[in-house]
Amino acid sequence: MALYLRHREDGIQWAVWKMEESLDVLLSLLPNTRKISCEKELLRFTSERRKMEWLSVRVLLYSMLQEDKEIVYSSEGKPFLSDHSFYISISHTKGYVAVALSSLNSVGIDIEQYGQRVHRVSDRYIRPDEQVESYQEDLTWGLLLYWSAKETIFKRMENADADFRKLRLAHFIPQVEGTFQVQEFATQQQKLYTVGYRIESDFVLTWTEN
Incomplete structure (x- = not known):
């Protein structure tokens, strides 16, 4: 199985899955009723990558739950569970998916996967009053944290205005893990x-819950 990371604290839990299995193997990890419905849903996608992510x-x-739950979406595209038992957030990047509950x-x-694109678009999400710091002498990590935190x-x-410049990160020095204020x-x-x-x-x- 490809459960890569898992974390629980104070009512929130999240996990990261590394996408290594085939679609058939992934389907075999689901209960039979969910497997059948997922097989039908997969027919909607033409992209193999999108099938894997979904x-x-x-x-x-x-x-995470060892229970069969259905994910549905609001008219704005926000995911939620059909039985409303948990709030949910979903993210994916190359090779990984993440879920918070x-x-x-x-x-x-x-x-967010490591990459240089965050340098090219930094003026779209970094405010003049923000100071991005490097991690292990690499500014890319700091820029990725700013982008990811605002996402x-x-x-x-x-119902917020999705303008990243309307979010301001308090100054912090990136470590391998930690917290900061936004x-x-x-x-x-x-x-x-x-x-x-x-x-x-x-x-x-x-991730955030508060």
Whole structure:
């Protein structure tokens, strides 16, 4: 099985699945009733990559709860469980999918593969009053954390204006894992969020619940 990471704390849990199996193997990891419905749903996709991502999320969810749950989507594209037993957030990047769950509050999670694109588009999401720091003398990791954290916050927020420059990260020095604060200026509440993060060999992961 390819359960890569798992974490639980204070009502929130998240996990990361490394996509290594074939579609047939992934289907075999689901209960029979869910397997049949997923086989039908997979026919909607033409991209093999998209099939893998979609199915891996369902397998990861089942491995986290050991219960058969159905993921549905709101008109805005926000995922939720049909029985409303948990709040859910989903993310994927090359080779991995991530799922966060909470029984108490809306959640956000984001996973981003290491890559240089964040340098080219940094003016779209880095504010003049933010100071990005390097991790192991590599600024790319810092930029990825800023991008990922802002993705996570907008997944957590309801009906917010998705302008990354309306989010401000408090200054922090990246470590292999930790937390930092994010202030949002997209709503009248201007809420302060705590974001957890991890840096792995080829991706960053961020999440929030509060």
